[in-house]
Amino acid sequence: MTDVDGQVPARSRVGGMSRIQEKNRTLILDAALKEFSRYGFSGATVERIAAEAGMSKSNLLYYFSSKEAIYTAALAYILDVWLAPLKTLDREGDPATELAGYIRQKIEISASFPEASRLFANEVMQGAPKILPILETDLRRLVAEKVAVIESWIADGKISKTEPLHLIYSIWATTQHYADFAVQIRALTGHDLSDEDFKRETERAVTQQILASVGLRLPEEAPETA
Amino acid sequence: MTDVDGQVPARSRVGGMSRIQEKNRTLILDAALKEFSRYGFSGATVERIAAEAGMSKSNLLYYFSSKEAIYTAALAYILDVWLAPLKTLDREGDPATELAGYIRQKIEISASFPEASRLFANEVMQGAPKILPILETDLRRLVAEKVAVIESWIADGKISKTEPLHLIYSIWATTQHYADFAVQIRALTGHDLSDEDFKRETERAVTQQILASVGLRLPEEAPETA
DNA sequence: TTGCATCTTGACCATTTGGTCAAAAGCACC
DNA sequence: GGTGCTTTTGACCAAATGGTCAAGATGCAA
16 A cells, blocks of 8 residues: 555554544545545645634645545545446456456445546546555566456356457446546436445346356346345 | 537528638647547647647637537547547447457557547546546447457357457557557557558458457458558 | 727736744643 | 643635636637
């Protein structure tokens, strides 16, 4: 996770921060996520973030030394969540199940943290000024690893011949699309991933499509928890 | 195309504008496209757009009354290009050829006007403040029409049963991804759609994937023009 | 060349906004 | 209740930026 941090006021309880600090930093990061994802870095204002977090601008700047520091911290705040699903792709597992699981997680995140998706998209679209280093190291390594997994599936004849990178890109693209372009989708259909039915249908459609592209079919639905 | 316009200085040659006006408006719109797609609406500065267009800020504001007017005009400037490919989907044509053609056009645009793609993505991600009305009318109508086309293909047994909307979304998502997330892709692979080989490979991979999802295979490559 | 509309610009203004600072309010511990 | 840290805030500042304006340059028809 390289440098990415947001400076903590001077001497804090060793190994952690005070209750107040912890609470406020979280409040701020949540507000920042909302603001930055809605308006982008330049469009966001520190004042509004502070208001959303329920404190004065000065106080916010007591916790984070600058707008940039808030932004960077917000990015770091979501990055783990963002990358976690890919890490679960397991070479030993059944490809259909693995891919379906990955897609389910991605869509779940698009549904529950659309702001995270948009923040990330925004950052990358602006040229990834803050996280390019991470993309070039951590993400690159992770992706290379998973490309190898997919290649092993191909080699074992478990899925049809495919360009692993493009497979990954299209999973990213399709799943994130429902968060990033939610407004457009809503304008066209009135639906939204916050709509349970639409979410289920989306997950099914995306999964079916991706699996078909590597010659697989939908795995059996996991029976309801009942 | 609803309202979307950018005000022309007072009395102009009936039915058109002077040479200078035409030239400068184009210069400005090109510069604006670059700037807005790179920094988003708020992050863009009129000064920089003017510089890029090779004129003073005051002069730019002689042609467009405000930053917002430039932005709106830039959106209108790209909107046609943006929507054109979908219009070509022909019910009478062969589904594999039609879809492949559509995908080719989308990727072509992602490659040659990545700024257009990013500008559009940016606008939609910010809640489509300017073009929501267009999405809800023109785009909605166009999409409904093409959904019907796809449904007719399904009814005729030409492609396998699919959710037409999701099919369209995934074509949008995958093709635009290569423009919007170009930086990320470059960070991972060093490649880019400006790379002819990579572009060809991408087009092939995306087409293959989309076609497979509806039970089709790649149509024969059109032989080289030789 | 003159006269007029178009075009172009620098000086200027008001507002927004990121960030500083010193002082006040809380709070914990003796 | 005093002492010293942490937390909180309003007043304030400087830079950036969108937009105005009056004056000057340019192009063009007669």
